[in-house]
Amino acid sequence: MDGWPRTEAEALAVQAGIRERADAVGPGPEGVRLIAGVDVAYQVEGERVAAAVVVLDAGTLEVVEQATAVGEAKFPYVPGLLAFREIPPVLDAMAGLSRRPDLLVCDGYGYAHPRRVGLAVHLGVLLDLPCFGVAKSPFLYRHGELGPERGATAALTDGEEVVGRAVRTRAGVKPVYVSVGHRVGLAEACAYTLALTAGGFRLPESTRRADRACRDALSRG
């Protein structure tokens, strides 16, 4: 990672450029066969980080391939600048894949971001791959009530603007927060989220697998 930002000011400038390159949420990719989950784990004290990309068969949700990478964190955690901390190790892991996924699912936000350049937008643009994010908390945003059944949704808003959707992936359990990243529409991202949680867990199978993989990689290597 050569010209990676080192200061917040540099990161903000990079974000502005990424936002300009972000694809205006079109209809999305056709014939998606490979869906990849992305996640990063950190070590308590040190700078060590581990990233994992796990590729699933879109039809069966079985793991097709996975790659991990361990290294040193190159940016601190700053709300709104999470991408600068997570992307370097993720790109390293991506380089280890033999096949290019058709769609990426990130653990965090995309468009639902103070400047509309969350992790899923940033990663999608850099790799030029369809990408969206699924977060576990609403961050700065709000949403109305949604039914208790699996599949219920409510708009996630920032003032008047809809930035994503709260999606109940499991009956009676706290919803997940889906937002668009790059080259995928919100409705489609939500549909993929439900398909990826058909197994009964709150989080997408893709991020569950990636979460486990990067933790293992961190504890071993």
Place this chain on the structure above:
DNA sequence: GCGACAG
């Protein structure tokens, strides 16, 4: 200015 704040 102060606190809150995806992971």
Place this chain on the structure above:
DNA sequence: ATCTTGTCGC
């Protein structure tokens, strides 16, 4: 994110 065992519940 991470520090953390057992435990209550379907």
